[in-house]
Amino acid sequence: MKVAEHYRAYRPRPLRREERDKVTLLFGGLTWKHERLMQAILENGGYRAKPLPEIKRVDLDIGKEFVDPGACCPTIFTAGNLARFLREKVEEEGAQNVRDRYVFVTAGACGPCRFGQYHESYERVLEGTGMRDFRLFLVDILRMEQEEGGLEITTSLTLGLLYAVFLGDILTDMEYAVRPYEVKPGETDRVLRESVELLSQKLRKRPPLNGRWRSFLWHATTSYFTEALREVRELWDEVEVDRLRVKPKVKITGEFWLQTHEGDGNYNIKRWLEAEGAEVIPPPIAVWMDYLIHMELWRMQESREFVRRYLLKKLLTKGILWLYHRTYNRLRAAMNNVPHPLPPQEELRKLANPFFDYRLAGGEGHMLIGKALFAYLHRHAHMICELSPYGCLPNTMSVGAMQGVLGKYPDLLYAPIEIKGDAEVHALSRCQMILTEAKRKAQREFEEVLDRTGLTPEKVREFEEERPHLRRATYRVPHGGCAGTAASYVLHVAKIMGRV
Ligand code: SF4
Numbered sequence: 001m002k003v004a005e006h007y008r009a010y011r012p013r014p015l016r017r018e019e020r021d022k023v024t025l026l027f028g029g030l031t032w033k034h035e036r037l038m039q040a041i042l043e044n045g046g047y048r049a050k051p052l053p054e055i056k057r058v059d060l061d062i063g064k065e066f067v068d069p070g071a072c073c074p075t076i077f078t079a080g081n082l083a084r085f086l087r088e089k090v091e092e093e094g095a096q097n098v099r100d101r102y103v104f105v106t107a108g109a110c111g112p113c114r115f116g117q118y119h120e121s122y123e124r125v126l127e128g129t130g131m132r133d134f135r136l137f138l139v140d141i142l143r144m145e146q147e148e149g150g151l152e153i154t155t156s157l158t159l160g161l162l163y164a165v166f167l168g169d170i171l172t173d174m175e176y177a178v179r180p181y182e183v184k185p186g187e188t189d190r191v192l193r194e195s196v197e198l199l200s201q202k203l204r205k206r207p208p209l210n211g212r213w214r215s216f217l218w219h220a221t222t223s224y225f226t227e228a229l230r231e232v233r234e235l236w237d238e239v240e241v242d243r244l245r246v247k248p249k250v251k252i253t254g255e256f257w258l259q260t261h262e263g264d265g266n267y268n269i270k271r272w273l274e275a276e277g278a279e280v281i282p283p284p285i286a287v288w289m290d291y292l293i294h295m296e297l298w299r300m301q302e303s304r305e306f307v308r309r310y311l312l313k314k315l316l317t318k319g320i321l322w323l324y325h326r327t328y329n330r331l332r333a334a335m336n337n338v339p340h341p342l343p344p345q346e347e348l349r350k351l352a353n354p355f356f357d358y359r360l361a362g363g364e365g366h367m368l369i370g371k372a373l374f375a376y377l378h379r380h381a382h383m384i385c386e387l388s389p390y391g392c393l394p395n396t397m398s399v400g401a402m403q404g405v406l407g408k409y410p411d412l413l414y415a416p417i418e419i420k421g422d423a424e425v426h427a428l429s430r431c432q433m434i435l436t437e438a439k440r441k442a443q444r445e446f447e448e449v450l451d452r453t454g455l456t457p458e459k460v461r462e463f464e465e466e467r468p469h470l471r472r473a474t475y476r477v478p479h480g481g482c483a484g485t486a487a488s489y490v491l492h493v494a495k496i497m498g499r500v
Contacts (some may be wrong), residue, residue, distance in 0.1 A: 010123045012135040015103055015151050020047060025151075026085070026104045028052035029078060031262050033196050034168030034285065040203035041160035052104075055081050057264040060421040062087075066128040067121045072391040073421045074257035075114050077265045079121040086129050095131065103135040105151065113362040113394050115256075141292070145212070156215040160206060162289075163225050163327075167199055169284035170229070170331050173339035174236060176270070178473040180279045181241035181485070188473075191239055195232045202228040220323055229334035236335070239473035243489040244457050246446045248438035251281040251375045253368050254387030255395050258419055259283045266387055267424045269417070269431070273385070276435060279485060281381055286328055287342055291367055293321055294345040298358060336474045343374050351377070356401045363394030369401055376412045379483045382445075383413035383438035385431055390420035413438050442484045449487040453494035460493050 015023060025047050028035065035051035042049035055077055063080025082104060089098045106118060114121075119138045126132050137151050144158045171192060179188040206224065209215040250273050252259050258266050260283060270280045297317045304310045325342060332339045348370030349358050356366040368386060375381040386402075388395035399416045406412060415434040417427045450456065464470050470493070480495075482488045494500045 010126070010132070010136070012103075012137060013133070015135065015137075022048075022101060024048040024050050024102050026050055026052055026082075026102055027106070028055075028081065029106075029257060030165075030260060030285065031168060031172060033171050033192070034165055036196050036200055037164035037168050037203055038161055040200040041157070041164045041206070044160060044204050044206045045154070045157045052081055052085050055261065055263045055265045056084075057421070059084055059264075066124045070391055071121065072114050072255075073389045073419055074255065074265070074392075075118060075121050077421060078118065078257070079125050082122055083125045083129055086125070086131055086134065090129070090131070099131065099133050099135075103137060103151075105137045105139060107139055107141045113392070115363070141289070154215070155212045156209045156219075159215060159219040160203065163219070164203060165285050165289070166328055166331055167203075167225065167229070169286050169328075170335055170339045171195055171199075171232075172282050173284065174335060174473070176274075176280045176282045177338055177485075178236070178239060178241060180247055180274055181243050181245055182473075183240040183242050183471075187239050191235045194235055198232055198235070199228055220327070226330050226334040229331055233335050233474055236473045240471050241473050242471070243477065243485050244460060246442055246484065246486045247277055247279045248382040248435065248442040249281060249380070249483050249485065250278045250383045250385050250435070250438065251371070251381035252283055252385050252387065253364075253371045254283075254385075254417075255363050255389050255392055256288055258387040258389050260285060265421065266419050267427060269385070269387065269428070272428060273431070273435070276432065277439065278435060281340065281375075284340075284342065286324075287367075287371075288364065290321070290324065290342055290345055291348075291364070293317065293324065294349075295358075295361065295365075297321070298349075336476050338474060338476050340380075343371060348374055355404045356398060360394075360397065363392060364398075365394065366398075368395070368398040369405060372402065372412065372414060373405065373409070376409060379481060380479075382441045382483050383415065383434055385434075386414065386416045388416055388418050390418055413441065442487075445482055445484050445487045446490070449482060449490045449494075453490060453499050455490055455494055455497075455499070460490060463493055463497065 025042060027038065027049065028051050032051070032054070039049045039051060059077050059080035060073070061080065062083045063076035066083055067076050067079045086098065089102070093101070104122065106122065119136065122136050126134050126136065139151070139153060144155050145153060147153065175188060175192050182188045202224070209218055252270065262268065262270060270282065273280050297314070300307055300310070300313060300317065307313060328342055332341065348367055351373040352358065352366035352370035356369045358366045360366065372384045372386070375384060386399065388399055402414060402416065406414060413434050415431045417431050419427060469475055477485065477489050477492050480488045480491045482491060491500065
């Protein structure tokens with residue numbers, strides 16, 4: 001009997017070009033909207049693609065069979081999700097078919113936290129399920145072109161995926177801004193599904209583009225995606241909202257996977273907050289990518305003496321950042337700027353700096369402090385809900401540093417929620433305690449605006465009767481210095497009436 005074997009590094013078989021129309025690329029980790037849109041772009045690029053099944057509570061238990069149980073919960077959930085998929089597919093189609101017909105593609109990065117080791121957890125899953133020959137490819141999210149085991153990632157595919165992520169963010173922002181105020185229950189979800197379908201069809205039909213520069217120029221200048229969003233906007237125009245409902249605004253921050261996720265992996269906390277009477281500000285994925293590019297820029301600036309062609313590289317990175325923001329803002333504009341703008345990364349870094357050095361990378365680094373302070377100081381939210389995975393080093397550090405922030409800004413309502421995956425009541429109960437205070441804050445703010453403007457909800461409703469466009473989901477209410485939507489809306493109506 002063999003008691004020991006030499007360690008063999010995992011090397012997947014390459015994906016041959018002639019296999020492409022038979023093999024399905026599996027991927028996951030984002031919301032169903034982002035995944036559906038990314039699937040459409042992958043199909044447009046000639047691949048068969050499919051997101052992994054929705055994360056379920058059972059994935060945590062399955063994941064613990066394979067991964068170190070002290071690992072952070074996103075690692076365990078996602079590894080368990082892959083294992084569940086493989087087990088079910090093997091039962092349905094047989095192990096050999098699964099090995100030949102599917103490959104799993106995941107993003108990787110280097111860094112001090114487990115994000116740099118996800119693929120190793122997935123390898124444990126492959127070993128544990130007896131599927132070591134199953135192909136798993138790791139792609140670098142910061143490279144425009146790469147070839148990984150026959151998987152050809154071109155500029156066109158990368159930029160298409162970037163648009164898919166942006167569009168997923170824009171729709172998610174609309175969704176959370178509208179659903180708490182919808183007059184007809186279920187209307188937001190219906191329109192959201194239709195929007196995702198419409199955009200998927202457009203992405204699947206994206207014109208074919210060959211060549212790096214041609215593709216780059218087309219994506220930088222095209223109105224293809226904004227025109228598609230204008231069609232989407234017509235769907236949202238029909239959704240009627242009642243913005244006089246007073247709701248606390250809760251900004252979600254936290255670890256990347258956990259804050260983005262919508263499901264059992266974070267106790268479905270965004271839907272739960274809505275059911276508790278809150279309006280949620282979801283975190284766009286675009287913010288994290290913006291952060292990663294800025295990190296590259298800041299590192300380069302710090303070590304400029306050692307960087308060859310420093311000025312050129314700096315100019316190029318700044319140019320990319322300009323284009324990145326311009327593209328995102330063009331998409332927002334197509335939805336009448338209802339989705340939030342991306343927060344300025346330089347300001348986030350400055351705000352966080354006294355409490356958390358930006359060089360402490362891993363997870364979302366200093367951004368958690370920066371985003372909380374940005375939302376508080378600019379009055380974008382009544383409360384911050386930070387989702388911290390159990391076993392996550394970067395988040396533990398930022399939760400610790402937040403104590404210094406709270407010492408300086410005791411009014412900042414901050415709920416750090418540790419997510420283990422199996423302690424829902426404990427986590428939600430803690431969140432509820434802070435939410436109660438946020439509700440009071442929102443109500444006080446609303447009453448102050450009514451006092452200041454001399455308006456009543458009845459007078460606003462009378463005014464709306466003559467102007468039904470004010471009740472459209474796509475009508476943009478300017479910020480005006482209030483965190484709450486109802487308070488901002490009354491203030492806006494008062495301005496149109498000439499009262500303030
Ligand atoms: S940021 Fe935390 S939860 Fe996310 S991969 Fe790193 S260690 Fe895990």
